Amino acid sequence: MKLSIRLYRYFTVFVSLWCIGILAAPLLKHAGWTQIADMLYSFFSRVCHQDDARSFHVEGEKIGVCIRCSAIYFGFFLGLITLPLSRALKRKNVPAIGFFLFAVLPMVVDVVLNAAGIQASTTMTRVITGALFGISMPWFIVPIFIEACLQLNSRNKNHSPDAGVIRYARKTQ
């Protein structure tokens, strides 16, 4: 299997586990596994405020992260699994900066307007702007991530002490 496809799969598995973790926290708490649930909540508390009023609830318990964060992560997962349908993984080019701004600006505007007290953000605005950012980001991040890992891999091969020996052995065969 090609390395780029393998890297993409690792990346997808990681993001899937991340999203499962977000949903697992309330389910485990509801099932009585409070210690593991608390650990998951504590894990996600490093990246999110976990405000109860601004979180979705499963089985009466808030999920691991707030509404905006969950929209970003689940949107990212959605964008990630649909990415190979729209472009080849080996393609290295990333969208223009305008694409990034198009993805991030609505969320920034929503946050700023809310913080300034001009327009309070609602569940709908948090979901839409967060999901827009999340879905768009794989187009931006994944090609660069794969390219970077391929570069590191080829650099390691060239720098390993056996690399020259193997090449020499192949030539002499």
Added chain:
Amino acid sequence: MHEKPSKLRAALIGGIICGIITGLPVISILNKCCCCGGVMLCGLTSLYLYKKEFNDEMPPLESSDALVLGIIAGLAGALIGTVIEILSNFILGPIDKQIVIKLLSWVESRGTLPPDTLNKVDEMIEVLQKSVEQGIKLKEIFSDLLFSLILYPIFSMLGGLIGYGIFGKKKPTVPPMPPMQQ
């Protein structure tokens, strides 16, 4: 051709910014409200600083540099942030928790919350007050450090990769046209 500049300086500056953003009481809440955007910004900043160290004689900035730089900045940020968090806890006490308690009490006193939410707010205040009374525990410090060491390099790396997408790629230079022969 010269070698690429060292990543250490840019990564350390990114790490210090990350540490301040995640370690100081009130600012760390803002970082969490922005879904860890502050940590991503550190990866992006360190890449920007690193790119500024390049000159024309050096090989171009590569995406692998952005990835490695983001991870190093995140690791440094996790360590520095934990140190700042411990120091601020010793000097200021659990000021962030006290702010949250005050905010929740204020929301509660407005009397606009439905009974269900009111109960939850009460529970939250109770939990926070207990943790304020208990003070900071060694176990908490270690778990926070462990989680930070896992999470911040990931987010900082993503910031570095986004940064590379924004200003990392160098436009190919067009060689000068040969003079026309008449």
